[in-house]
Amino acid sequence: MRLEPIAAPGFARRVLPPLVALGATTLAGAALARFAGADAFAALGLIAKGALGTKFALMETLNRATPLIFAGLSVAVAFRARLWNIGAEAQLYAGALVTVLLGTGILPLPSPLLIPVLALAAILAGAVLLIVPAMLKLRLGVDEVVTTLLVNFIMLLIVSMLLEGPLKDPMGMGWPKSAPLVHEARLPRILPGLRLHWGFGLAVIAAFAVWIIDRRTVAGFEMRAVGAGEAAARFAGIRVPRVVLRTAALSGGLAALAGFSEVAGLKGNLTLDLSPGYGYTGIVVAMLAALNPFGVVLAALFVAAVFVGADSMSRAAGVPTYIADMLLAFALLAMVLALTMTRYRLRRA
């Protein structure tokens, strides 16, 4: 048996496999819950209710989706240009670190000035963190998969060192956490009384921005060209190294915004558990979305809902929360397979 590419997949070809994947994931979730000793369909209901059923649950899901959208966009932008950025986690922490460094009282600015300044500073930090590996790749041919992955650990250790040392909150009762942001640095809530903050709005705007860059600008055209056919792009006079660096700046900046919005929108300070691996989950999100920016928003919402819902279900039904991780892994496998099936058909050799 082998795969044969399909020249022009029809509508059904493109839509059915992902739907089947979604259905299969649901069934797998039911089976997992059953295996853990709960009533399968009740468990599925509990997941849905826990993720979307109440206003509080919905806001929780949207908040959880926010860093995933940023990280997913970051990965999608980079992967589209064949820059394999595995370092979104480090870039996220770089953004969070800069937000805390500048947002805890050094800059006496009013909110409308301070927040954009913090966001830009975070973007800059994330950009630098990816530009360095990108330059190593361009100049010396160092594999960026390795460098960006290792930077994750280095960054986490630096943050840990700072939180135990100079950045440690003197009022923190000895916990390794930073001082809280000043009030002017906090992102406001979108609606009064709801826990949803403007980080989510910013994430959706970022998705639009990425889509517009992709489709309407020369810069986005060149990034796509380098990713889809580097030799042809170079032949056509596109300066490939410059495009790679530009892509690195955009990708690193987007991931850093995840850290910025988590600190300024949600947590208010920096701790070592700021991110439960959002940077890595961003890869899952981007792959689920087939690297499409709007797909990233949907995939991030889906992943967040699974996490929040499975959390709540595990408490209600008394099954392990690991079900969420397994569900997500299954969803990814099913979706990657489904996306392959939209472009290839199986043939007996």
Place this chain on the structure above:
Amino acid sequence: MSRASTVALRLSNITKRFGPVLANDRVSLEVAQGEVLALLGENGAGKTTLMNIVFGHYTADEGRIEVFGAPLPFGQPRSALARGLGMVHQHFTLAENMTVLDNLLLGTRPLFALRSGRAAGRKRVLSLAEEYGLRIDPDMPVAALSVGERQRVEILKALYREARILILDEPTAVLTPQEAEGLFATLRRAVKRGLSIIFISHKLNEVMAIADRVVVLRQGRVAGALAISQTNPAELAAMMVGNDVPVPVVQKTREGDVALRLRDVETSGQRPDLRGLSLELVAGRITGLAGVSGNGQAALAALIAGLAVPCSGRIEIAGREIRDWSPAAAIAQGIARIPEDRHHAGTIGDFTLTENAVLERIREPRFSRSGWIDWHAARAHARTLIAGYDIRCPGPDARIRLLSGGNMQKLILGRVLEEAPAVILANQPVRGLDIGALRFVQEKLLAARRRGAAILLISEDLEEIMALSDVIHVISKGRLSPGFARGTMRSTDLGLWMAGRGFDDAA
């Protein structure tokens, strides 16, 4: 000749589809023992597909293969080997870092054995080489061999495995005319010893020279099967293409100034590098570059396309020396570049026709302003090209991957020729195209010549070079011969230059 009546290989009604493309359509043929059968056809006629089916690389959808009367299962190269089929591919399948002897023994011995049998193997190799006139040193590493020598190793490999039926896929494509003569001598010895040979080619004079019978394929079907003694090249050519062979009409033009000049350029890091090469491309003239592939054509093309910079020497365009050299600079200087590899260098498969049409010029004000793309203008440009260059496609938003090679080439051609270029680099512009697209591309190049473009035509097809070029240079090991005016050289003369004779002063 009683043994000539024994059928060595019989194909019956072989049909193979690739998606919607019918590569082989009910092809039947026979090869007798001790004869050379030529399989003649244009690029894309289905010759290589058919032989890959015989050899088990592809599985036919329908049909039957018999070797010496017994059916051969589909899709099993191992049983094809075991039954005495040997194939010499266009692209050699040798391990470069091993010696000739190791390559020959590879895969013929059990993995675990007390005695390696190397000495016995060497003895057999030497006697086979002697018997078939294949001069070769078994202890040379393959990497050090010339293309012609590698081909001999491939043939020796098939003989070593006791091939009774030898399939050669375009064996002369990489050889000089003189090396080809040597190959023919070997093949004649082989048939005398009772081997059968299938000789795949699209070159008529070779087929006439070596074959006993010929089967002509056209668009996947058998267009004719004849004895060589009862046919002639004109008849075969007509059979191959289905109508008259196009001979492009080349009218006289007024030549102008030197549009592009290379002075003593040398390159580094290419294989082989250019060595002190000087070349003038003159307005209104087609300069042909002949040569055996892999002799510096790629380096020269990369240089003119802007992909490589000379490490010494100068590039002058319209009399002015150019210092900053890059693909973008070449485009800005009015050089139209038709790359050898239209799939990788010429187009981006997943991009639409529109996107590919503006790929080189997206930054120009007509397609973008301050970084924002004007897709209306881009699409309109693509429509102009589609209409003006007869590109058969679903529309400007179709991905270019869906197009045939000919239509892809037409888009590349239109993309560069619409800009009325002063210089045209045409690297293998018609390779793999069907006759209609081939004629179209050649006519467009001739029209550009009339308009006054300076054209460099690089091709491995000597007949094409001789038909189109006003001046012919031969390239060999990175050095360039003097220019020969149209009609002053016969192909055999050029062949000597292609083999490296006449370059002694630079040795």
